[in-house]
Amino acid sequence: MANEKLKTEEGTNPSIQKDAKPLIIAGPCSAESPQQLVEVAQELKKNGFVNYMRAGVWKPRTTPNSFEGYGTEALIWLNQVKQETGMPFATEVATERHVYECLKFGADLLWIGARTVSNPFAIQEIASALRGVQIPVLVKNPLSPDLKLWEGAINRLRLAGVKEVGAIHRGFTVWHASPFRNFPMWEVALQLKANNPELRVISDPSHISGDAQYIELLSNRAINLGFDGLMVEVHPNPKIALSDAKQQLTPNQFNLLISNIFEAKQANTELMNELRAEIDALDELLVWALSNRMAIATEIARVKSETGQKIIQPDRWNEVLNRVIGKGHKMGLRTDFVKRLFNSIHRESLQTQEAITQNRTEMVKFG
Numbered sequence: 491m492a493n494e495k496l497k498t499e500e501g502t503n504p505s506i507q508k509d510a511k512p513l514i515i516a517g518p519c520s521a522e523s524p525q526q527l528v529e530v531a532q533e534l535k536k537n538g539f540v541n542y543m544r545a546g547v548w549k550p551r552t553t554p555n556s557f558e559g560y561g562t563e564a565l566i567w568l569n570q571v572k573q574e575t576g577m578p579f580a581t582e583v584a585t586e587r588h589v590y591e592c593l594k595f596g597a598d599l600l601w602i603g604a605r606t607v608s609n610p611f612a613i614q615e616i617a618s619a620l621r622g623v624q625i626p627v628l629v630k631n632p633l634s635p636d637l638k639l640w641e642g643a644i645n646r647l648r649l650a651g652v653k654e655v656g657a658i659h660r661g662f663t664v665w666h667a668s669p670f671r672n673f674p675m676w677e678v679a680l681q682l683k684a685n686n687p688e689l690r691v692i693s694d695p696s697h698i699s700g701d702a703q704y705i706e707l708l709s710n711r712a713i714n715l716g717f718d719g720l721m722v723e724v725h726p727n728p729k730i731a732l733s734d735a736k737q738q739l740t741p742n743q744f745n746l747l748i749s750n751i752f753e754a755k756q757a758n759t760e761l762m763n764e765l766r767a768e769i770d771a772l773d774e775l776l777v778w779a780l781s782n783r784m785a786i787a788t789e790i791a792r793v794k795s796e797t798g799q800k801i802i803q804p805d806r807w808n809e810v811l812n813r814v815i816g817k818g819h820k821m822g823l824r825t826d827f828v829k830r831l832f833n834s835i836h837r838e839s840l841q842t843q844e845a846i847t848q849n850r851t852e853m854v855k856f857g
């Protein structure tokens with residue numbers, strides 16, 4: 491990866507407090523086996539950008555009889571994998587018991603899912619279980635685009651004394667046909683960011699899209715809109731995943747995604763800086779040219795007042811205008827633009843000349 495500045499620092503305790511570095515959370519939708527977790531943890535470690543490995547342990551599934559996660563057993567695996575690889579882990583909690591189990595087995599970050607955030611009783615129960623404990627907690631948006639409910643959940647955690655609280659934008663439930671599993675409605679998350687400038691708000695393109703093919707598009711959009719990081723589902727072999735098979739990336743696809751987003755961003759920034767430096771230099775030339783032009787018009791005004799010529803000279807001006815329009819046209823400038831620009835210069839030139847002749851008349855009158 492070329493963008494060393496954005497990489498995670500080896501050995502530091504990752505914080506979700508807002509800073510320049512993106513917060514990157516990646517890993518499988520569900521913890522499926524110790525082997526799956528070790529494999530993905532090693533890959534994510536190599537990537538260098540990942541702060542936490544995610545893995546669902548209790549899965550709030552829409553339909554009964556779907557795979558609902560391995561629960562506490564999976565927490566034991568995650569803890570083991572952390573010891574082996576040094577990769578901190580994050581998981582979802584929905585009840586007080588989940589919180590206690592996660593704390594017991596050394597979870598490094600918790601998130602609260604959209605369904606849970608939609609229920610203030612559940613949030614209050616989790617917040618109370620977290621009283622007096624310091625662990626970062628990320629709050630996903632509720633199912634409906636209800637900003638007050640989202641902020642309410644964040645505030646319940648803050649009031650319980652949780653210091654590191656952040657938010658995850660995962661999109662909103664849709665009824666009508668949509669290419670995405672959840673409707674992004676970026677404006678809701680952007681409003682949350684605007685209302686809480688200190689809050690880290692990351693985006694979860696996996697749950698918004700529901701489809702691996704849209705993840706890069708959505709990740710780019712999120713980073714360009716100023717989101718503070720990403721949560722992406724990565725599985726060693728998505729085809730055989732026990733949940734969300736369609737939306738998980740392979741480790742290789744994830745590496746490519748991260749390098750495309752952050753390397754391209756760095757390359758863009760360098761190019762932008764170069765282009766803006768060129769604009770600055772040209773603007774200086776324009777100002778220099780305008781100032782010199784005005785000095786010459788002043789000189790002409792003096793000559794005119796001595797020889798009694800009128801300040802405004804329509805024939806001369808038409809000649810000037812036609813010449814610059816013709817030249818501009820050849821160089822790709824629109825006639826209308828050149829006309830407006832030069833007519834404005836002409837007006838300023840006339841005003842400057844008038845001021846000169848006025849002074850002269852006054853000097854003749856009173857001097």
Ligand SMILES: C=C(O[C@@H]1C=C(C(=O)O)C=C[C@H]1O)C(=O)O
Pocket residue numbers: 787790801802803804806807810835836839840843
């Ligand atoms: C400078 C002159 O005075 C006026 C200003 C002009 C200009 O800024 O180019 C052109 C014609 C006049 O209306 C001039 O007569 O050349």
